[in-house]
Amino acid sequence: MVFESYILPVLIFAGAGLIAGALLYAASKIFAVKADEKLEAVNEALPGINCGACGYSGCGDYANAIIDGAPTNLCKAGGTAVAEKLAEILGVEAAEVDQLVAVVHCNGDCNATSPKYTFDGVSSCAAAKRFYGGSESCAYGCLGFGDCASVCPNGAISIKDGLAKVDKSLCVGCGLCEKACPKKIITMKSIKKFVDVACSSTSVGKTTKEICKVGCIACKICERKCPEGAIKVNNNLAQIDYSKCTSCGICAQSCPTHAIVDCRNSLEVRN
């Protein structure tokens, strides 16, 4: 009884599995595909998070492209370390990677702004945006439902007080959040630049001041103080030309509403 109902089925399955395994082994020997040794090493060296920032559909696809002669410095997530490793594997000169980091151009958390209405719908920025541009009183600000955080492959974005925050040490610069943000307030910048305009409002200064304590009011003080002439106030919003910016931080110190922030001493892009 025990044999028929318990042991026999197990034996049958073990036997069938063994035969199947033997067949597959034989097939894999007959139809073996020669794998490139370099390809395997390149695959090892890449971070394997498949973020797509290099422009290929994943790490495996990029590895194939590298073997076919693609540049070794496209991996934003791995940065210079990975580029050096790749160059070593292929025996070519290592090229520097300009590592990018995501910046949320809004500083309006719960303390600085107030909601326009209570949104009870699906907890997503894209959904909230469809109702009169979102529940924030500022039409340009972060909605704080975390569409960016949910696409981040490395968990670098968190929502604190209704505002998306980027952890610079975790951000790999893939730019997925930039694409996910329905308000288009996330952009990528070089990790070596330290000042950002943390506001996206193009309303006139008076309107911005009424609804947000930390918004850019287009007072143009930064424009005058910047020694390099890197800041221009366009359409009621300060904009930094990073090709001229030396990250001196004078603009951040002089901004009356702290809409320009200096992140050199903080782990987050902004605190």
Add this chain to the structure above:
Amino acid sequence: MKELLAILLSAIIIDNFVLSKFMGICPFLGVSKKFESAIGMGIAVIFVMVCSTLVTYPFYMGILLPLKLGYLSNMSFILIIALFVQLIEIFLKKTMPALYKALGVYLPLITTNCAVLGVTLLNINNNLTFVQSIFNALGGGIGFTVALLLFSGVRSRLETCDIPETFKGVPSTLIAASIVSVSFMGFSGLIEGIFGK
């Protein structure tokens, strides 16, 4: 012979696995974007269906049924199907790398394609003979391919259509799939008409 032809035709048109029984919807929606990958997927499914039936039917009738282990059919059939899927995957990787890449994740997913498991189980549940089972599996596979090819044509038209933003992508695809499925209902009764009851 007449009976076998009836089984074959009815499996292709009337009891189409995708459009009438709603099995294998995942690869149906996933691989029907391009004509080439649709035909590759179809041939792979035909191969897996026929080969699995060739093995599962004797396995069930010869081993499981005499030992009163019929309840193990689902599990053992999946094992056999997985074997053939693996074989075809190894084969494609070597001989047709382009098709292998185009099919991507849907190739190993044939393992869990319920149309394949459905064919092997229905053969036994419907008390078909061995030869009838093979024709049923062949018809099921061809029916799957036909559905895939038809729908790839529909989708290539859909791509150039001016669809409202809300319906773009998956919604319009699902609506198109339902219309194709409804149109296949028009074939019901065809076999009885040709071959008699």
